[in-house]
Amino acid sequence: MTTIQHISTGRRIKDRIVQGLVYLAFALAVVPLVSVLWLVISNGLARFDLTFLTHSMRGIGARDVGGGAYHAIIGTLEQVLLSSLISVPIGLLTAIYLVEYGNGGRLSRAISFFVDVMTGIPSVVAGLFVLAFWILFLGMPYSGFAGAMALSILMMPTVVRSAEEMLRLVPDDLREASYALGVAKWRTILKVVLPTAFTGIVTGVMLAVARVAGETAPLLLTVFFTDSINNDPFTGPQMGLPLYVFDQAARPNDTAIDRAWTGALTLILIVMLLNLVARLIAWWRSPARR
Amino acid sequence: MTTETETETREGGPATSRSASRRSHGEGPFRYLSTGAGIVMLGIMAAIAVFLISEAIPALQANKGNFLTELTWDPNSSQVFGIGALAFGTVLSSALALVIATPIAVGVALFISHYAPRRLAGPLGYLIDLLAAVPSVIYGLWGVAFLVPLLREPSQWLNDHLGWFPLFAGEGAIGGKTMLAGGIVLAIMILPIIAAISREVFLQVPKMNEEAALALGATRWEMIRMAVLPFGRPGVVSAAMLGLGRAMGETIAVALIFPATFGISLQILTPQGNSIAANIANGFGEAGDIGRGALIASGLVLFIITLLVNIAARMIINRRKELMKADT
Numbered sequence: 253m254t255t256i257q258h259i260s261t262g263r264r265i266k267d268r269i270v271q272g273l274v275y276l277a278f279a280l281a282v283v284p285l286v287s288v289l290w291l292v293i294s295n296g297l298a299r300f301d302l303t304f305l306t307h308s309m310r311g312i313g314a315r316d317v318g319g320g321a322y323h324a325i326i327g328t329l330e331q332v333l334l335s336s337l338i339s340v341p342i343g344l345l346t347a348i349y350l351v352e353y354g355n356g357g358r359l360s361r362a363i364s365f366f367v368d369v370m371t372g373i374p375s376v377v378a379g380l381f382v383l384a385f386w387i388l389f390l391g392m393p394y395s396g397f398a399g400a401m402a403l404s405i406l407m408m409p410t411v412v413r414s415a416e417e418m419l420r421l422v423p424d425d426l427r428e429a430s431y432a433l434g435v436a437k438w439r440t441i442l443k444v445v446l447p448t449a450f451t452g453i454v455t456g457v458m459l460a461v462a463r464v465a466g467e468t469a470p471l472l473l474t475v476f477f478t479d480s481i482n483n484d485p486f487t488g489p490q491m492g493l494p495l496y497v498f499d500q501a502a503r504p505n506d507t508a509i510d511r512a513w514t515g516a517l518t519l520i521l522i523v524m525l526l527n528l529v530a531r532l533i534a535w536w537r538s539p540a541r542r
Numbered sequence: 543m544t545t546e547t548e549t550e551t552r553e554g555g556p557a558t559s560r561s562a563s564r565r566s567h568g569e570g571p572f573r574y575l576s577t578g579a580g581i582v583m584l585g586i587m588a589a590i591a592v593f594l595i596s597e598a599i600p601a602l603q604a605n606k607g608n609f610l611t612e613l614t615w616d617p618n619s620s621q622v623f624g625i626g627a628l629a630f631g632t633v634l635s636s637a638l639a640l641v642i643a644t645p646i647a648v649g650v651a652l653f654i655s656h657y658a659p660r661r662l663a664g665p666l667g668y669l670i671d672l673l674a675a676v677p678s679v680i681y682g683l684w685g686v687a688f689l690v691p692l693l694r695e696p697s698q699w700l701n702d703h704l705g706w707f708p709l710f711a712g713e714g715a716i717g718g719k720t721m722l723a724g725g726i727v728l729a730i731m732i733l734p735i736i737a738a739i740s741r742e743v744f745l746q747v748p749k750m751n752e753e754a755a756l757a758l759g760a761t762r763w764e765m766i767r768m769a770v771l772p773f774g775r776p777g778v779v780s781a782a783m784l785g786l787g788r789a790m791g792e793t794i795a796v797a798l799i800f801p802a803t804f805g806i807s808l809q810i811l812t813p814q815g816n817s818i819a820a821n822i823a824n825g826f827g828e829a830g831d832i833g834r835g836a837l838i839a840s841g842l843v844l845f846i847i848t849l850l851v852n853i854a855a856r857m858i859i860n861r862r863k864e865l866m867k868a869d870t
Contacts, residue, residue, distance in 0.1 A: 277649025374791020466677025
């Protein structure tokens, strides 16, 4: 006990320096977040009014004041809803396959691997695929639905991964108890496994929705632009909120740049709200899982 | 194609399943439905490759230049276009992003896994995840309005003092919409994914190894160097590769920042730069038939590159998973 050596000064200084660097790295990572949020809020509030939320850009030039993003908000909501309707059933069923039926076979390993790879597909490639397949090959028009298809390709792997994780958390005891009562496997999945994992799956879906709601590139190639309100996602070009920001930001006039910032603020509010609700559901649910 | 396969399995599912469930309780509509959905996922990946290739071929045949080496991109009038300059810009900007983001992300991951007070670690990690939730178009807007003016003076300083270094070289206009600005924005966008995966790996380091190092009298840094970093290295490498894939495919932010020049230059402080993805976003509006085909061809190249990077990254992670299973 008496001969414990002190840590030499050199080693202690090195330890302190690294600690300082690690803290600095974290601070450096937070700076852009604060800066982005600050700029979006301070610049976006200038035009964040009722006119912006209830009017479209029809008949309004880049230099005119006024105008709004109503058409873009409607477009984004419809496109995101449609893409969820496509990707959630496929994604959820794939997750059920991987957890309940796959048994680590060759097909399930292949699917699992390519779902991982699919998360890395650039969003612009998803847009190009829908452009090549739906618009150029099948000769369909630009529409909100085409954009929804591109977004659903980006959503699917996220939905699969989060749903798979939640289904694996369901204790096998529950499944076995159900089988012991003579319940068929598919009814067990439908009545026991899915309800148990439900909130977790909802959280995952909402995070996936938040991720695609801000995607611009796929919309650019499939939805095209319009300044007017188009409530029908199946015919004719629509607008999306991210696309609106991109469109306005590319114009050199201050009035247009202001609209871009306010569009960005609206977009960030929608995305953050989705994130927050998802986290709240997860948090509210988490003690019950244990 | 997607919906077709879905309805097919949906119609075929229940009929066959009813007889199956009579035979054994394990079978049911879900088996066929869910297997079908899994196959649809594989089908989408295949369809992406098939349709990108089939729509790119006519444009490639009309090309009067060499697609792989040509630097100009003019498919609409002279029909000479090539991926050379764009591919170079994609690689340079994402390499720049990777060099900036990886050390910071590893620091952030260490901070959350080993330095931050345990109670704060969760919320602070969530703060970093929020960086990934900001839409890319907003990073583009922020880059043009805030980062580009901010970088003007440091760029001038670097050019004055370190101008002999090829990356910082260049005469005339310094600063503005540069590769550096694009690289920094890309770095911010890929930082959360690298940090998140590294953090997970660092948290999986066996507690025994860490405690053994500390018990031998190691300082915290020595413990991290001897126990945490060697264990986490494959995870960090694959995280960086996933980040690289993200950076190469990132579109709208760089489309707003890059001035869309066509040339090969290492100078990251002069106003020049472009990438495959940015060119697709900027060129689509005025593209004719051949123009669209040419953009699809460039997208095919991007798809193949990111696919290879992602597959390599996933294989490293998966091998790690098997190793960790063997350990326990």
